[in-house]
Amino acid sequence: MEIELPLRKIIHVDMDAFYASVEQLDDPSLRGKPIAVGGGSSRGVVSAASYEARKYGVRSAMAGSLAAKLCPQLIFVKTRFDRYREISDKVRKVFYEYSDLVEPLSLDEAYIDVTQNKKGNPSATLIAQEIRTKIYERTGLNASAGISINKFIAKIASDFNKPNGQKTVPPEEVLEFLEALDIKKFYGVGKVMKEKMYRHGIYTGADLKTKSIEFLEEHFGKSxxxxxxxxRGIHNSQVKAERTRKSLAAERTFSExxxxxxxxxxxxxNIAAEVERRLKKSKVAxxxxxxxxxxxxxxLQTRSKTLSxxxxxxxxxxxxVKELLFQEGMKNSVRLLGISMSNLNNEDKTETRKVAQKEIDVQLKWDF
Known part of the structure; x- marks a missing residue:
């Protein structure tokens, strides 16, 4: 069945275990071994885990102490964000060789709209393959990709054949793909929402599709x-090549x-010095x-003040910061401090290239 909507050709590229893969790339002795980036201190949290570590249940955002229990042979390495940014910049340059409509989500993933691309290639699938090949040739790292008619489906698809794979969901297969999908695979359905869905008998996309909009609004509100x-395959969010930074921040978790x-x-x-560095790098205040x-x-507590x-x-x-710190007493000892700057003077500045995206009507059949 085909979807009668203006269709785009969207690629979601996701680097495979990015931080951990960079560490294994730079230190050959770590290759093939379970490693965790970050989380090595007594209070640390894992930033990323290699695929070898993931087999033991080690995941990002997990306490390092728990990760070590799950995988006693786990090797902890320190984060090196400057190095990750360096490689991320190389990866993004590959994206821009194919389209100016690139929406970075983080250092290791981005959406690319190749509906009309610089190579004149009608096949989004072949473009994704070329992008992944070039990334490997220039960085030595693998990436996975999802290709479909919108951002939502492309992001789900990029996770299907990881690592170092890709999946295409063409227009005529979108509805079947979504109906067969486990509800927990739907992007935006976290652990709490999944349990709520289950309580209403919604386990798959097909189950979700049987519910009326009135039922869904009654039980899930605005969502x-x-x-x-x-x-139903309807997700009209465009790839936003123009993204204005709303804030800049830095924080530290203490070992004691x-x-x-x-x-x-x-x-x-020290934290304020880092915030200053980031503000100057972004040329904002x-x-x-x-x-x-x-x-x-x-x-968690936040205290804010807006200046003139x-x-x-x-x-x-x-x-x-000192004024905010002393405006009221501490109610307990502190494990983390952070400073952020918002209300920035960058209304006309963007992190990426300014591109006016036009609505593009595409034939319902893609060239794959």
Whole structure:
């Protein structure tokens, strides 16, 4: 069955275990071994895990202590974000060889609209293969890809044949693909929503499709309409090549809890220096300073102040941070501190190229 909508050719590229793969690339002794990037300290959290570590259940955002229990032979390595950004830049240059409609989601994944592409290639599938080949040739790393008519389906598809694979869902197969999909595979359905879906007898896309929009809105609120549409292949979000940064931040988790404001000031000085570096690199300044405090009992508190002028220097940032720190007492010892700058002066600046995307009507049959 075909979908009678204006169709795009969207590729979602996702680097395979990116941080961990970079570490294994740079240090051959780590290849084939279970490694975790980050999480090595007593309070650390895993940023990424190699595929060898994932076999033991090690995942990103997992406490390092738990990861070590699951995989006693796990090797912890420190994060090197400058190196990850360096390789990410090389990967993105490959994307721009095919289209200016590139929407980076993070250092290791992006959407690319190749409906009208620079190579004049009508096959999105072949373009995805070329992109993955070029990424490997230029970085030594593997990437996976999903190809379909919209961002939602492309992102789901990119996870199907990982690592180092790709999956295409052409227009005539979209509805069948979505109906057969386990509801937990739907992008945006997390653990809590999955359990809620299960309670209403919704286990697959086919189950979801039997529910009326009234039923879905009654039980899932504003998200009801979203679920009603996506299971029918309707997702009109365009690839946004123009993305304005809304804030800049830095934070640190401490190996031991801090109870003294004097020690906190020392840590905040370093964090403010990093925020200053990032502001200058992005050539922006901000008016709103936010202090983030996570206590030893894991409760989170934020304190903010909006200034009359834009600031970007460490000294001016710290003036406001100190004011926020001392505006009320600490209710417990502190395990994490962070500083963010928002309300930035970049309304006319973008992180990526400015491209006006036009609505493109495409024939319902793609060249694959």
């Amino acid at each position: 009801g309409g979203y679920y009603y549409n996506i299971v 809890n801090i109870a003294s404001e004097i020690f906190m000031i020392e840590r905040l000085e 901000g008016k709103t300073v936010t202090l983030k405090i996570k206590y030893s009992d894991f409760t 002028l834009y600031i970007a220097s460490k000294e001016l940032i710290m003036e406001t």
